[in-house]
Ligand SMILES: Nc1ncnc2c1ncn2[C@@H]1O[C@H](COP(=O)(O)OP(=O)(O)OP(=O)(O)O)[C@@H](O)[C@H]1O
């Protein structure tokens with residue numbers, strides 16, 4: 001589904017991604033862990049198409065298309081979704097209208113008729129239930145004054161509405177209370193199918209108890225330095241990143 | 254500019270001997286003495302106003318051949334055509350106007366009539382008060398033509414239900430049209446009224462409207478004023494809206510500028526009574542080569558007043574937005590709260606925004622704040638929208654509409670707000 005080879009990117013002259021390789025197949029869940037500042041959000045942003053980052057090398061193939069050549073909105077319409085680590089507050093844009101616009105843009109791209117008000121409402125009700133988000137939240141301006149947890153829940157709600165093929169969740173678990181974490185994870189699990197895939201960025205093994213990954217990768221200093229199965233997350237939880245750093249240093253000496 | 258042409262027009266529009274006539278005479282000689290402000294005039298440094306007052310302007314005193322059918326075509330729907338006050342070429346046209354509010358609530362008549370009847374004392378006392386703040390030839394020139402104006406009064410304790418909509422027509426079918434409407438509004442104690450001013454140019458030639466509207470609000474009156482400018486790129490405007498709070502009251506002004514060549518709006522809130530509130534909101538959405546210059550004055554004279562001001566601009570292409578906000582807090586105006594803010598989004602590479610707050614504070618116990626920003630569209634917000642599949646142009650329109658909606662929300666009347674929103678959405682190619 002997504003095949004990344006030797007991906008390199010920088011921002012303002014600073015090299016951040018230094019050759020990422022990743023192969024995600026339909027039906028898989030990949031987790032990315034790694035210390036602060038290692039480049040996890042950068043990878044997510046580059047995949048979603050944020051213009052501030054300059055791709056300096058490598059490739060990314062998404063469902064047979066050159067992802068890096070596509071405008072961010074086209075990536076989304078092709079089925080890529082990024083749940084932001086820091087969702088943006090946009091006063092004056094109603095959450096519901098925004099989601100309706102997004103849903104119908106995607107339908108237009110797929111050659112489908114836009115949803116009418118009744119159909120949209122029905123879908124919305126269903127998905128609201130899935131992530132247990134409140135109607136009152138959705139009638140407010142987009143993320144404006146939302147609590148940290150409410151913003152994250154809104155991201156998952158949007159994901160549920162847009163039904164992406166590949167969803168990248170950038171620390172969707174941070175800032176969530178235990179119940180919310182379970183609800184969000186549950187939402188993700190219900191959307192999981194053999195046709196779609198997830199890339200989950202997290203600092204905590206706890207999330208991976210709920211969303212069980214097929215693969216776990218460690219991103220360190222712009223590179224994936226270790227890949228394994230879900231046991232790797234447990235090991236990291238226990239030992240921290242130091243043992244990986246030590247191994248890396250030993251290797252370079 | 255040729256004074257001869259103006260002079261002969263001035264002669265034909267003289268009121269009969271009396272206060273109004275001498276008011277006109279005085280203004281004419283002030284105009285003669287002061288002339289038009291030059292660029293070096295501090296208040297006019299961004300606005301080349303002299304180039305707009307041209308020698309070939311048509312200044313006829315009377316209306317033209319605009320038929321009632323043509324006029325009515327331009328009336329806004331529903332309640333916005335119930336109290337329709339029509340000016341053609343700066344002259345009040347009673348026969349083209351219609352007032353459906355009962356005369357027990359609302360009085361509308363020629364200013365020349367008001368100057369000689371039961372309202373004479375009021376006219377004498379209040380007409381021309383704005384000149385204390387604008388001692389320039391432009392205000393004076395309008396005063397010289399005041400006999401063509403209108404007088405409007407909301408009666409004591411009455412709530413005028415439908416907005417009073419003033420339609421300013423300029424007939425520019427056969428040449429550059431110069432119009433000078435004059436309006437005096439009296440909101441009696443505990444009355445409530447909404448006033449909308451809108452401008453329509455007929456014909457393809459250019460126009461200039463030089464307007465003065467003075468509104469006086471008495472104790473507990475609520476005056477809600479909206480000025481909506483969308484006349485097209487070949488229209489020029491110099492206008493003063495002068496709002497006086499004679500007793501403790503609440504006044505509210507929203508100025509929206511969507512098009513024009515050179516547009517200069519003066520807005521004054523003269524707060525003469527303690528415990529009053531005033532609100533001034535503005536939105537300018539500029540493109541092409543439009544220059545829109547908003548000069549505002551809040552004059553806090555008495556204690557415990559609140560004034561709140563927010564102007565927002567979206568400035569595209571080679572257009573220019575100017576905001577100048579003066580706040581006076583006089584010595585007696587203790588415990589004044591005065592807020593002012595001007596926010597601009599620049600879109601065009603050659604667009605510019607000039608913003609300047611001017612605070613003159615003579616009292617010690619006051620809270621004043623002011624701030625201005627000139628920026629671009631928020632890249633993070635734009636990316637967020639695009640990352641959800643919303644195309645670039647639509648995402649921008651959404652964000653710009655969101656920026657403007659703050660001001661739109663300040664229009665209390667639903668029909669006026671819907672109409673303004675429709676114009677703004679069309680301009681931004683925004684649709685829900
Ligand atoms: N605009 C920028 N200018 C310079 N450096 C930047 C910029 N944006 C990000 N960086 C740097 O890039 C590095 C990677 O940042 P990134 O946000 O990808 O880290 P992360 O792995 O997501 O960290 P966290 O776990 O804290 O979310 C950091 O060192 C960060 O400071």
Ligand SMILES: [Mg+2]
Nearest residue numbers: 040041042085
């Ligand atoms: Mg991050």
